[in-house]
Amino acid sequence: xxxxxxxxxxxxxxxxxxxxxxxxxxxxxxxxxxxxxxxxxxxxxxxxxxxxxxxxxxxxxxxxxxxxxxxxxxxxxxxxxxxxxxxxxxxxxxxxxxxxxxxxxxxxxxxxxxxxxxxxxxxxxxxxxxxxxxxxxxxxxxxxxxxxxxxxxxxxxxxxxxxxxxxxxxxxxxxx
Amino acid sequence: xxxxxxxxxxxxxxxxxxxxxxxxxxxxxxxxxxxxxxxxxxxxxxxxxxxxxxxxxxxxxxxxxxxxxxxxxxxxxxxxxxxxxxxxxxxxxxxxxxxxxxxxxxxxxxxxxxxxxxxxxxxxxxxxxxxxxxxxxxxxxxxxxxxxxxxxxxxxxxxxxxxxxxxxxxxxxxxx
DNA sequence: ATCGCATCGTCTGTTTCGGACCATGGGCGA
DNA sequence: TCGCCCATGGTCCGAAACAGACGATGCGAT
Numbered sequence: 001x002x003x004x005x006x007x008x009x010x011x012x013x014x015x016x017x018x019x020x021x022x023x024x025x026x027x028x029x030x031x032x033x034x035x036x037x038x039x040x041x042x043x044x045x046x047x048x049x050x051x052x053x054x055x056x057x058x059x060x061x062x063x064x065x066x067x068x069x070x071x072x073x074x075x076x077x078x079x080x081x082x083x084x085x086x087x088x089x090x091x092x093x094x095x096x097x098x099x100x101x102x103x104x105x106x107x108x109x110x111x112x113x114x115x116x117x118x119x120x121x122x123x124x125x126x127x128x129x130x131x132x133x134x135x136x137x138x139x140x141x142x143x144x145x146x147x148x149x150x151x152x153x154x155x156x157x158x159x160x161x162x163x164x165x166x167x168x169x170x171x172x173x174x175x176x
Numbered sequence: 177x178x179x180x181x182x183x184x185x186x187x188x189x190x191x192x193x194x195x196x197x198x199x200x201x202x203x204x205x206x207x208x209x210x211x212x213x214x215x216x217x218x219x220x221x222x223x224x225x226x227x228x229x230x231x232x233x234x235x236x237x238x239x240x241x242x243x244x245x246x247x248x249x250x251x252x253x254x255x256x257x258x259x260x261x262x263x264x265x266x267x268x269x270x271x272x273x274x275x276x277x278x279x280x281x282x283x284x285x286x287x288x289x290x291x292x293x294x295x296x297x298x299x300x301x302x303x304x305x306x307x308x309x310x311x312x313x314x315x316x317x318x319x320x321x322x323x324x325x326x327x328x329x330x331x332x333x334x335x336x337x338x339x340x341x342x343x344x345x346x347x348x349x350x351x352x
Numbered sequence: 353a354t355c356g357c358a359t360c361g362t363c364t365g366t367t368t369c370g371g372a373c374c375a376t377g378g379g380c381g382a
Numbered sequence: 383t384c385g386c387c388c389a390t391g392g393t394c395c396g397a398a399a400c401a402g403a404c405g406a407t408g409c410g411a412t
Contacts, residue, residue, distance in 0.1 A: 004366095005366095007367075007368090008275075008277065008280065009367085009368085011280065011284070012280070015280075015283070015284035015287060018284065018287045019284065019286070019287070024391085025391085025392080026390075026391050026392080029391090035283065036279075036280060036283055039273065039274045039275070039276060039279060040273060040274070040275045040276070040280070041273060042368090042369095043368070043369050043370065043371090044392090045368090045369080045370085045371090045392090045393075045394080046367090046368070046369085048391095048392065048393075049393095068376085068377070068378085069375095069376060069377070069390090069391070069392095071391075071392095081287075084284065084287050084288065085287065085288045085289070087281070087288075088281055088284060088285060088287060088288030088289070088292050089288055089289065089292055091295065091299055092277050092278050092281060092296060092299055092300070093299065093303070094277045094278070094303075095303045095304075095307060096274055096275060096276035096277070096278065096279070096341070097215065097216060097217060097274075097275045097276075098215045098216070098272055098273075098274050098275075098334075098337060099184075099215070099216045099272060099273045099274075099275065100215060100216070100272035100273075101184065101268050101270045101272070102268050102270070102272065103212075103215060103272070103330050103333055103334075104184065104187065104188070104191075104212060104216070105263070105264055105268060106329060106330045106333075107191070107211065107212055107327060107329075107330045108187070108191035108194065108195065108260065108264060109264060109326065110195065110326050110327070111191060111194045111195070111257075111260050111261065111264060112260065112261045112264030112265055113261070113264070113265065116264050116265055119267065120268060123267055123268055123269065124268070127269070127270075127271050128271075131271060150285065150286050151283060151286070153282060153283075153348070154279050154282045154283045156344065157279055157282075157341065157344045158274075158279075160340040160341075160343065160344050161274060161337060161340055161341070163340070164336040164337055164339070164340040165272070165333065165336075165337070167336065168332065168333045168336050172329070180397090181397090183398070183399090185398085185399080200360085201360085201361080202359075202360055202361080205360090218399085218400095219399065219400050219401065219402090220361090221361090221362080221363085221399090221400080221401085221402090222398085222399065222400080224360095224361065224362075225362095225398095244407090244408070244409090245359090245360070245361095245406095245407065245408070247360075247361090353412105354411105354412095355410105355411095355412090356409105356410095356411090356412105357408105357409100357410100358407105358408100358409095358410105359406100359407080359408085359409095360405100360406080360407075360408100361404100361405080361406075361407095362403105362404080362405070362406090363402105363403090363404080363405090364401105364402100364403090364404100365400105365401100366399100366400080366401090367398105367399080367400070367401100368397100368398080368399065368400085369396105369397085369398075369399080370395105370396100370397095370398100371394105371395095371396105372393105372394090372395090373392100373393080373394080373395100374391105374392075374393070374394090375390100375391080375392075375393090376388105376389105376390085376391075376392095377388105377389105377390090377391105378387105378388105378389100378390100379386105379387095379388105380385105380386095380387090381384105381385100381386095381387105382383105382384090382385100
């Protein structure tokens with residue numbers, strides 16, 4: 001029951017266990033991979049080490065499977081549940097950070113050949129179109145199930161961002 | 177002239193020096209702070225240590241000021257300039273990552289009180305409105321100067337993203 | 353001349369990151 | 383029923399990123 005600060009990673013682990021119920025690190029890795037991982041990626045090694053830390057802090061408890069690989073299954077303790085609730089209730093003054101290599105390259109493009117821009121734009125158009133179709137698929141498949149409806153809300157934000165980016169890069173591709 | 181991989185930080189340093197000319201780490205910190213730092217932030221300590229690394233790699237050269245604080249002034253070598261050009265010319269398959277705490281909280285909101293959403297939305301509306309006015313200001317001040325015109329292009333993307341986010345959170349605030 | 357403070361820079365411990373690499377055991381062919 | 387393949391599941395490591403406290407320095411006003 002040691003202490004320490006909780007990072008975003010911590011809340012992703014706690015939150016995901018909260019939503020899915022008792023989970024192994026591998027479960028977390030998969031769940032994160034097709035949910036929040038789309039906009040904020042976490043190295044999988046983190047999803048193995050973080051639960052250990054949270055268990056030491058008393059926010060999770062472990063149980064070892066009795067069969068097969070005897071994997072460790074983590075579940076929320078009352079403290080863990082409370083930590084998530086407190087986090088959700090706390091104000092969020094942070095602004096998002098949009099780490100975008102393409103935008104970087106566009107910013108510095110004067111230092112290279114101007115022909116680079118068109119290729120950059122074309123590739124981004126492709127990326128965003130692909131992503132949009134993934135998101136639309138998710139929306140089609142789960143959007144109507146009441147059980148998942150609330151979790152689909154952030155997807156709308158994701159879609160809007162993708163569409164804004166797609167519009168932008170399309171206009172760049174035309175201009176240059 | 178050791179070697180090693182170049183990270184995004186490396187290109188930000190090389191690129192910024194390319195745009196501004198010879199710079200001290202402090203110059204870099206300031207320049208980054210009101211340019212790419214808006215969408216991708218770098219701890220300032222990095223902007224002090226990275227130039228050293230790049231100098232060891234032969235991509236930058238140092239000169240020490242003869243007066244005052246005798247600060248180190250870094251400039252691009254031919255190899256450095258070439259490294260940036262190669263980076264700009266290389267394809268970018270990566271998709272942006274949008275690290276957004278608010279979106280995280282929205283995703284996990286079922287685990288807390290539903291009243292949290294409205295507060296979250298309100299705060300985000302404020303954040304995005306503020307950011308939009310900062311960007312619009314930049315556009316007003318530098319948008320017309322031909323010298324900076326090209327560097328202002330990515331700002332349009334930033335603005336579109338902000339406006340998309342603002343629309344999203346406004347709709348959330350209304351729905352809940 | 354000195355003091356105040358904006359400018360400028362360093363240091364430290366921790367977490368993140370990417371990716372190579374390792375281990376396990378259930379099912380399938382012989 | 384053996385064994386071996388390979389998808390599933392997990393560990394490890396070195397390098398970089400990170401936050402933020404703290405330290406230094408010189409210039410301008412009094």
